Amino acid sequence: MQAKLRRIISFQKVLLLSAATLFLISCEDNINEVRKINIKELNPVGEATDFNLKYTDSGKIKAILISPQMLDFSHLEFPFTEFPKGVNVTIYDNQGNKSFVTSNYAISYSGSNLIDLSGKVKITTHDGKMLETEQLYYDQKNEWFFTQKAYKFTDKGNVIEGLGIDFSKDFKTLDTQQITGVYSL
Structure with missing residues (x-):
């Protein structure tokens, strides 16, 4: 029973770590997009x-x-x-x-x-x-x-x-x- 419980906890840790990684990666993209919006590019009109x-x-x-x-x-x-x-x-x-x-x-x-x-x-x-x-x-x-x-x-x-x-x-x-x-x- 304890082995099964350890596998479930390990699986939950892996799942939580994967979700956190995906969240951080997607946030980084959003932060970069926000930065791009706030920077006026020096391009002629x-x-x-x-x-x-x-x-x-x-x-x-x-x-x-x-x-x-x-x-x-x-x-x-x-x-x-x-x-x-x-x-x-x-x-x-x-x-x-x-x-x-x-x-x-x-x-x-x-x-x-x-x-x-x-x-x-x-x-x-x-x-x-x-x-x-x-x-x-x-x-x-x-x-x-x-x-x-x-x-x-x-x-x-x-x-x-x-x-x-x-x-x-x-x-x-x-x-x-x-x-x-x-x-x-």
């Missing part, structure tokens, strides 16, 4: 290839932005638009003169109106001024560029190199930091 945007004001083209790829992350708490394969921007002034901005990567933050250009950033103006750097920020609201990275600024054969520069969109106001080079006034 929109994507465009061979992107070509023309910005107009009062019927006049003010800028043309061309990029091989645009990713829209406007659904996030801090929305942004990413151009992982770079941008080529043509900017027109009121007289129709063209200036050009290129970079290997760009990201535009909607909330702060800040654009981060990086990777071989180059600005060339219609009158021959050129700025080259590895990273450059543009404050759209104040129409102001700035960087703390090394840069090279060329104007009519004069070359200035340095670390850190701030300047207005039209290059009329420049605030250079650590500079080297010769510049004729």
Whole structure:
């Protein structure tokens, strides 16, 4: 009788252990599913290839932005638009003169109106001024560029190199930091 009772108790232990294991395994799956729901994935809500945007004001083209790829992350708490394969921007002034901005990567933050250009950033103006750097920020609201990275600024054969520069969109106001080079006034 005791042997039969021991077998029943052993069977109950095995059954209880099996049930507990199944319960824990199924709970783990549910916990992982809940975790997935609570994590916002960093996936774009929109994507465009061979992107070509023309910005107009009062019927006049003010800028043309061309990029091989645009990713829209406007659904996030801090929305942004990413151009992982770079941008080529043509900017027109009121007289129709063209200036050009290129970079290997760009990201535009909607909330702060800040654009981060990086990777071989180059600005060339219609009158021959050129700025080259590895990273450059543009404050759209104040129409102001700035960087703390090394840069090279060329104007009519004069070359200035340095670390850190701030300047207005039209290059009329420049605030250079650590500079080297010769510049004729």
